[in-house]
Amino acid sequence: MPPRFSYVSPESALNALACRLQVVQATIRTDELTDRVIAQDVVADRDSPAADVSAMDGYAISRADLHDSPTLPVSGESSAGSPPPQWRLGTAVRIFTGAILPVGCDAVIKREETQESESEVTIVRDASGVSDGENIRCAGENAAGGSVVMQSGTRITAAQRATLVNFGCLEAIVFEPVRIAIVTTGDEVGEFRQTQPEPWQLRNSNQAALQSLIRPHRWMTVSQSVHCLDDPDALTQQMQQSLIDSDVVVLTGGVSMGDYDHVPDAVVSAGAEIVFHGLPIRPGKPILGAVTGDGKLVLGLPGNPVSATVCGHRFLLPLAAKISGQVKWKTPSALVKLVNPSDRSIPLHWMKLVRLVDDGLAEVVASQGSGDLVSLGQSDGYVCVPPDAIGPGPWPYFGW
Ligand SMILES: Nc1nc2c(c(=O)[nH]1)N[C@H]1C(S)=C(S)[C@@H](COP(=O)(O)OP(=O)(O)OC[C@H]3O[C@@H](n4cnc5c(N)ncnc54)[C@H](O)[C@@H]3O)O[C@H]1N2
Numbered sequence: 426m427p428p429r430f431s432y433v434s435p436e437s438a439l440n441a442l443a444c445r446l447q448v449v450q451a452t453i454r455t456d457e458l459t460d461r462v463i464a465q466d467v468v469a470d471r472d473s474p475a476a477d478v479s480a481m482d483g484y485a486i487s488r489a490d491l492h493d494s495p496t497l498p499v500s501g502e503s504s505a506g507s508p509p510p511q512w513r514l515g516t517a518v519r520i521f522t523g524a525i526l527p528v529g530c531d532a533v534i535k536r537e538e539t540q541e542s543e544s545e546v547t548i549v550r551d552a553s554g555v556s557d558g559e560n561i562r563c564a565g566e567n568a569a570g571g572s573v574v575m576q577s578g579t580r581i582t583a584a585q586r587a588t589l590v591n592f593g594c595l596e597a598i599v600f601e602p603v604r605i606a607i608v609t610t611g612d613e614v615g616e617f618r619q620t621q622p623e624p625w626q627l628r629n630s631n632q633a634a635l636q637s638l639i640r641p642h643r644w645m646t647v648s649q650s651v652h653c654l655d656d657p658d659a660l661t662q663q664m665q666q667s668l669i670d671s672d673v674v675v676l677t678g679g680v681s682m683g684d685y686d687h688v689p690d691a692v693v694s695a696g697a698e699i700v701f702h703g704l705p706i707r708p709g710k711p712i713l714g715a716v717t718g719d720g721k722l723v724l725g726l727p728g729n730p731v732s733a734t735v736c737g738h739r740f741l742l743p744l745a746a747k748i749s750g751q752v753k754w755k756t757p758s759a760l761v762k763l764v765n766p767s768d769r770s771i772p773l774h775w776m777k778l779v780r781l782v783d784d785g786l787a788e789v790v791a792s793q794g795s796g797d798l799v800s801l802g803q804s805d806g807y808v809c810v811p812p813d814a815i816g817p818g819p820w821p822y823f824g825w
């Protein structure tokens with residue numbers, strides 16, 4: 426086993442694991458693209474915009490025509506959905522947003538800068554100030570036809586979907602969803618659907634938390650949710666079986682120093698190599714990260730419910746994103762300031778449960794520690810306070 430704290434931060438531990446993971450296969454071509462990861466570059470099928478178009482409702486003119494008089498006869502109309510009319514020297518063309526600029530025109534005057542009648546238009550601003558190309562979106566200014574507009578490894582949200590459809594990309598090759606097996610451990614843990622747990626028993630909140638981290642997404646899937654008793658052989662067998670048809674096995678519990686903590690040995694018996702066991706973080710200090718010879722991830726999360734949920738978010742999600750083919754795989758954070766900072770520091774990366782109270786402001790949730798499921802339920806996310814740091818921050822915030 427490598428020495429404890431072979432990595433000094435969550436970031437360095439994530440990098441150390443990420444570089445050894447195998448990205449899933451890219452096979453299916455599908456039109457179900459939302460929240461999938463594309464496995465191909467997307468190329469513009471034509472210029473964007475496809476022609477010079479107006480950015481405003483107004484009048485297309487040639488600036489040279491304004492030298493003599495600010496009033497021009499209206500010779501035609503260009504509206505979205507039709508080809509442009511022929512422009513005649515010395516005239517203006519009524520034009521609408523998105524419509525094609527007639528050949529010969531070099532500016533569009535906004536409607537509110539004119540006085541209009543059916544047959545003519547008068548520009549009511551200083552005509553010498555009209556600039557070349559004013560209110561015109563030029564053909565190809567967003568992208569030239571044939572250029573790459575989206576890179577392989579992009580996750581498709583509403584924003585990317587709009588881009589794809591605009592360029593005629595209705596189907597794409599995508600990466601297969603990452604298959605994640607959730608294996609919870611512990612003789613004390615059960616479902617207790619019909620019966621009340623005894624005082625020495627508890628409900629499997631870690632399984633539920635991990636399912637809820639994974640299931641909202643379509644680029645990953647829960648391939649298996651199983652519970653394993655604290656038996657080393659059963660645990661090894663379960664892990665070997667889970668690794669057959671999953672890309673990730675995430676375990677909770679049994680990862681620390683107790684007599685019933687069999688996960689580290691079982692991980693090795695199942696054929697994975699431990700990359701780290703223990704990180705300078707709270708909660709989650711005993712966390713274990715391992716990788717198989719074929720680049721599958723085995724993540725042992727501590728059993729305490731706050732640790733399992735926070736570390737599932739901080740470690741499982743980005744590493745699964747890496748396996749899913751996403752180029753930007755690290756979970757994005759925003760900076761928030763704490764309204765109730767503590768004056769106590771610890772020599773660990775301290776992930777504190779917080780709720781958001783205003784834009785850029787968060788409040789630390791009072792918590793009895795990593796077994797406090799009440800505080801977990803009152804949180805919107807957590808902030809990461811670096812070792813030995815105190816004060817309000819700002820600190821990186823990760824939302825659930
Ligand atoms: N001698 C030491 N003891 C402990 C250390 C240490 O460094 N030295 N670290 C402590 C820390 S920190 C944590 S976190 C825990 C993690 O230990 P394990 O991963 O071995 O977790 P368990 O002992 O199995 O369980 C801890 C706690 O969580 C409950 N649990 C477990 N599974 C579930 C589940 N699926 N759903 C809900 N709750 C669960 C379990 O009943 C325990 O109460 O170790 C410390 N000890």
Ligand code: MOO
Nearest residue numbers: 708709710732795
């Ligand atoms: O570090 Mo443990 O995860 O707090 O209870």
